[in-house]
Amino acid sequence: xxxxxxxxxxxxxxxxxxxxxxxxxxxxxxxxxxxxxxxxxxxxxxxxxxxxxxxxxxxxxxxxxxxxxxxxxxxxxxxxxxxxxxxxxxxxxxxxxxxxxxxxxxxxxxxxxxxxxxxxxxxxxxxxxxxxxxxxxxxxxxxxxxxxxxxxxxxxxxxxxxxxxxxxxxxxxxxxxxxxxxxxxxxxxxxxxxxxxxxxxxxxxxxxxxxxxxxxxxxxxxxxxxxxxxxxxxxxxxxxxxxxxxxxxxxxxxxxxxxxxxxxxxxxxxxxxxxxxxxxxxxxxxx
Amino acid sequence: xxxxxxxxxxxxxxxxxxxxxxxxxxxxxxxxxxxxxxxxxxxxxxxxxxxxxxxxxxxxxxxxxxxxxxxxxxxxxxxxxxxxxxxxxxxxxxxxxxxxxxxxxxxxxxxxxxxxxxxxxxxxxxxxxxxxxxxxxxxxxxxxxxxxxxxxxxxxxxxxxxxxxxxxxxxxxxxxxxxxxxxxxxxxxxxxxxxxxxxxxxxxxxxxxxxxxxxxxxxxxxxxxxxxxxxxxxxxxxxxxxxxxxxxxxxxxxxxxxxxxxxxxxxxxxxxxxxxxxxxxxxxxxx
Numbered sequence: 342x343x344x345x346x347x348x349x350x351x352x353x354x355x356x357x358x359x360x361x362x363x364x365x366x367x368x369x370x371x372x373x374x375x376x377x378x379x380x381x382x383x384x385x386x387x388x389x390x391x392x393x394x395x396x397x398x399x400x401x402x403x404x405x406x407x408x409x410x411x412x413x414x415x416x417x418x419x420x421x422x423x424x425x426x427x428x429x430x431x432x433x434x435x436x437x438x439x440x441x442x443x444x445x446x447x448x449x450x451x452x453x454x455x456x457x458x459x460x461x462x463x464x465x466x467x468x469x470x471x472x473x474x475x476x477x478x479x480x481x482x483x484x485x486x487x488x489x490x491x492x493x494x495x496x497x498x499x500x501x502x503x504x505x506x507x508x509x510x511x512x513x514x515x516x517x518x519x520x521x522x523x524x525x526x527x528x529x530x531x532x533x534x535x536x537x538x539x540x541x542x543x544x545x546x547x548x549x550x551x552x553x554x555x556x557x558x559x560x561x562x563x564x565x566x567x568x569x570x571x572x573x574x575x576x577x578x579x580x581x582x583x584x585x586x587x588x589x590x591x592x593x594x595x596x597x598x599x600x601x602x603x604x605x606x607x608x609x610x611x612x613x614x615x616x617x618x619x620x621x622x623x624x625x626x627x628x
Numbered sequence: 629x630x631x632x633x634x635x636x637x638x639x640x641x642x643x644x645x646x647x648x649x650x651x652x653x654x655x656x657x658x659x660x661x662x663x664x665x666x667x668x669x670x671x672x673x674x675x676x677x678x679x680x681x682x683x684x685x686x687x688x689x690x691x692x693x694x695x696x697x698x699x700x701x702x703x704x705x706x707x708x709x710x711x712x713x714x715x716x717x718x719x720x721x722x723x724x725x726x727x728x729x730x731x732x733x734x735x736x737x738x739x740x741x742x743x744x745x746x747x748x749x750x751x752x753x754x755x756x757x758x759x760x761x762x763x764x765x766x767x768x769x770x771x772x773x774x775x776x777x778x779x780x781x782x783x784x785x786x787x788x789x790x791x792x793x794x795x796x797x798x799x800x801x802x803x804x805x806x807x808x809x810x811x812x813x814x815x816x817x818x819x820x821x822x823x824x825x826x827x828x829x830x831x832x833x834x835x836x837x838x839x840x841x842x843x844x845x846x847x848x849x850x851x852x853x854x855x856x857x858x859x860x861x862x863x864x865x866x867x868x869x870x871x872x873x874x875x876x877x878x879x880x881x882x883x884x885x886x887x888x889x890x891x892x893x894x895x896x897x898x899x900x901x902x903x904x905x906x907x908x909x910x911x912x913x914x915x
Contacts, residue, residue: 381781381786382791383779383781384781384783408784409784443813446813447809491798492670492802493670493810494668494671497696498810499668499694511736511778514779514781522735523777523782524733525733526731
């Protein structure tokens, strides 16, 4: 696995008690493995299986789990769903079809909010997933507190167990870490430009355009200038980008540029002053 | 596929233009198929592939797509990523590792908001996914507007292409349908109880408990009553559930019950009046 050089620390740790994942009578060892792998991607580790058809342990499950051995090694096996959820305080039953069981129906995002809220109190929760072919029966659904269903296209609902686990685990982690991503745009080495530098860029560009009589008729100048400035404002330019653009304009003008501090009279006559920047890479001197 | 008897109509149609999914140099036909199936679950149909290693069409892809033939049949093949995204106006590059490419980094939920916002205007958007082993190179990422990454556990990041597609497609549909689920709790046939019926239930229960001198010492009666009422308020009882509870209490009291309108003097002496309800199922007569 490739590690990010600059991993966002918030994405590493989750401060709430994670939910368990309960597979009710899974038929294929391979599906137990892919479910374990889906869990591991989002930091879930507590996998419980009830009456696995092909028994346990399962080499097919371990193989399908890829590197999620830490989940496979800790799998707990139960002979009833009641036993599997005995120590939990709030449980979701995942189902694709509506039931006669009168329980609230939630999406994975709502379930994640509930589960992380309880997990923040140190309470144990869980998601139940049913058999490959026909899910859970009504008695099993009745053991849960609420029903969970995914917002699939009803015309093509065919998620397998691992996919349902994946989406639920994704929503859980997203909620538990408040959406922390493993990495983000690095604004330390790429700070956004200050408005004064942006205005200097505009002055530079508009001066250059004036010199080539770009604004015709001159009455439209304010309007066109607003449009042009808007382009660069939308770009949310960084310091370096402003410098790059100023170098571009100066090059097109045929004027030399040299980075220097704000002191009058120094350097090449007519050279474009790019502002107070000690670390600006040297720009190409114009003709 | 099992159709729900009462499908929530809002979950069926999506009113915004859906994004395209672009697979850049997919190595295995099977992964193209599983990606197509993931898309179909959430209503995406526009799949584009760039330089598939094993060519196209692919029987492995069709087999892995399961019933998503409608996606496989419409796959477009391109010989460059530039060509694949030429008609799009906003594109995400999905990557697990941070890059030297200075673009904003978004989660699948933020991306879904952006894409549905543009799709509501009829604008074409897309998500780019890279090769199985190493994703996208920097030049390919640079072609996109923003970077998308999933909030995985950085210690175990191993999502495959179809899984990344699945989560993005899930977020898209959830956002595009405002979270509409295929089915919800049916409150038409199971209406919530009105407060007056709830209070009658409380009066009934508390009267029964008084008669067996439940509240001892009597000074604690108000406190205990508040706790008991809280239990049933938390349960968000339906009409029918209130009736069921009243039947339970009456049975435990040893009193008969019979549904009748609010008229004094009719029916069995001491029978519990369950309130004005013509459709209450007959309760068992007490001893």
